[in-house]
Amino acid sequence: MSAGVAYAGPSGQTSFVLCADCGTPIQPNGANLCVNCLRNSVxxxxxxxxxxxxxxxxxxxxxxxxxxxxxxxxxxxxxxxxxxxxxxxxxxxxxxxxxxxxxxxxxxxxxxxxxxxxxxxxxxxxxxxxxxxxxxxxxxxxxDCTRLAAKNTWRAMVQVRQKVDHKRTFLYLEQLILRHNADRDTLQVAEVKDGLNFFYASKQHALKMVDFLNGVAPVRTKTSEQLISLDTQNATTNKKESYSVEIVPICKDDLVCMPAKIARSLSNIGQLAVCHRVGNQVYLIDPLTLHLADISAGQYWRAPFPPLADITQAVEFIVLDIEPTSHPPKTAKGGRFLLADAQVSPMGGTMSSDTIFHTRTHLGSVLKPGDTVLGYMLSNSNFNNDAWETMNQDRVPEVVLIRKTYPARKKAKRARNWKLRSMVKQVGGEDLGDAATIGFGRERAEPKSKRSAIADQAKAEQDYERFLQDLEDDDEMRKEIHLFKDPNAAQAKADAMTDDTDEDDEELPQINVDELLDDFEQMALEGDDEAAGEA
Known part of the structure; x- marks a missing residue:
């Protein structure tokens, strides 16, 4: 019997060596040092x-x-x-x-x-x-901040203009800019006669504002450049760029008379229409048929037409009777507009105060007998408008109603529990220190005379008050901006309270407290003042 040969593999034992510094048994490594000694040495x-x-x-x-x-x-x-x-x-x-x-x-x-x-x-x-x-x-x-602190001039400017006699559009545009924080890169905002000027340190920031304006309003843009210096050695230039942004001169509640060709292109809407909303398009409604149409900025500027009348030319009427034109009634915009036949009579001591006008209106959902409403009296008006001259006058209504009014607003200046912010700190080249509380619509530039100062101030106050009334009446408009709580509203309401306004305040449109935001900037300023006083 022959002897067998068996393979003996390596044993499972692990060999250890001593650390060269502390003598701790460790597994062999290239440094022959333990972890602690290795960290101490390297x-x-x-x-x-x-x-x-x-x-x-x-x-x-x-x-x-x-x-x-x-x-x-x-x-x-x-x-x-x-x-x-x-x-x-x-x-x-x-x-x-x-x-x-x-x-x-x-x-x-x-x-x-x-x-x-x-x-x-x-x-x-x-x-x-x-x-x-x-x-x-x-x-x-x-x-950028160094250039601003040193009053080094701007590099790009956006000029926003609208050829109208009021500034309600810019008041609303200001709130949209604040809502979307579009003025974050703006160096300075200045108010001029026909609009606003935005100054920027770079061309890219100005283009962002132009893109924002194109998204919220029907505008057209023109670009111009001004050469400041030229370096022929390095082929570099220093120039300023200006962007002229013009807003469509049609505002909410304006009456427009479109040319027949444009009216036919808009689903054959009537030539006479009322602007009920302005966004990035102009939204029109025919008060006689409730037909709706919208005009984009490109469509308008290819064939522009001016408004026939604005709200400053409106006359106040009292509603004697109103009833829907059909059963079930014809509505539009989810019941916001309802077609109705109305009998109205002008208010005031005019020669036509006893005249009763029969008209058709789109405000049947908000009007009732005894209400007051603003409207355009077309029966005795003359307009310098080419489209108006071509219309068949037999088909033109005598009165076009546009908005319900509230007589209680005229009795006294009602205190509001909300306020708006402003971003304009300069008017006519002068600093406007209290712009955050008054809104930029109230011009404080140096007037040419005392009489013109009173007239300009009254007009600015009227535009600002009408804008605030628009916010109270229009829920859709309030959704687009931020309203803030006024901490001084309670005291102002107590001062302005009278015996004959309490009963009428219930009919006025109110803004719920849930729609208002806290003014954190004001709270922060008050906290800083208290901390400074304690220090």
Whole structure:
């Protein structure tokens, strides 16, 4: 019997060696050192600063992203973390495993970042280490804010104009801009005779405003450039750019008389129509048939036509009788408009006060006998309008009603529990210190004479009051803007309260408190004043 040969594999025991520094048994490695001794002898974070600075512009709330780009970012955001990592110079020599923020107080002006890195210290020996880097937020000024502080002139301007006699459109446009924070990059807003001027430090910011205006109003834009300087050696130029934005001169409650060709192109609507809303298009309604149509900015500017009459030419009527034209009644816009036959008579001491007019109106859903309503009296009016001359006068109504009114508004100036904000701080080249409380519609420029000052002030007050009434009457308009609670409303209401206005206030349109927002800026200012007083 022959002897067999068996294979004996390596034993499962692990060999250990002693650490060269402390003598602790360890598995063999290229350095023959334990982990603690290896960390004491080799620092892989060497060359990476443990404390550095972050430049923060207080004027525009932006951080400096190396080398020269300013970025707007929130605390503990990914954008801010990228800026912090870009500030560390020696980070490219190691492998970054993880990075995250350590919470700090927002007012401490400190930002802490926790980093996990790896680095090969010896052959086949990789060491991992966790450490913290503290960033001190230092105040600085970006180029745009420096130019603004030094009163260095603007580089781009947006001129917004509308050829009308009132400023209700700009009052509404101002609230839309504030609602969408479209004035964030604006250096300055100035009010001029026919509109507003927006000044910007770069062309891109001006183009953003132009795009915003195209989205909220029917406008057309023209561009112009002005050469400031020319460098022939480097083939560079310094120029200013201006963007002229003109808004369609048709406003809410205006009466328009369209040319027959345009009326036929709009689903054969009647030539005589009322503008019931203005957005990025002009929305019209035929008060005799309830036919609806909308005109885009491109359609209007290809064949522009002026409004036949605006609300300043309207006459107040009293409704004697009103009833729907059919059963079931004909409605539009979800019941907002209802076609009805009405009998009205002008109010006041005019020669036609005893005359009764029979007309058809689209306001059958809001009017009832005894109400007062504004309307255009066409029976004794003369208009310098080509489309009006071509119309068949036998088909023209004697009266066109446009809006219900409330006589209680005339008795006394009613205190409101809400207010609006304003962004215009300059009028006619002068600073407007209290613009945040009055709204830019109240011009405070230096008048040419005392008589013109009184007239201009009264007209501005009338436009602003009519705009506030539009907000109270129109729910759709209020949805597009922000209304804020007025902390002084209770005292003002007590001062303005009279015995004969309490009964009529119930009929006036009211704005619910749920629709109002808290004025956080005012609360912050009051908190700062209290803190300063305690200090």
């Amino acid at each position: 620092d892989i974070t060497e060359g990476i600063p443990k404390q550095t600075t972050l430049s923060f512009c207080r004027g525009c709330d932006r951080y400096l992203s190396p080398p020269n780009q300013w970025t707007r970012c929130d605390l503990e955001s990914r954008e801010l973390l990228a800026i912090c990592l870009r500030k560390l110079k020696g980070l490219s020599k190691v492998r970054l495993i993880d990075a995250g923020f350590i919470w700090t107080e927002p007012h401490s002006r400190r930002v802490k970042v926790k980093l996990t890195i790896q680095k090969e210290v010896f052959s086949s020996t990789i060491l991992q280490q966790i450490f913290e880097v503290e960033y001190v937020v230092q105040g600085a000024q970006c180029q």
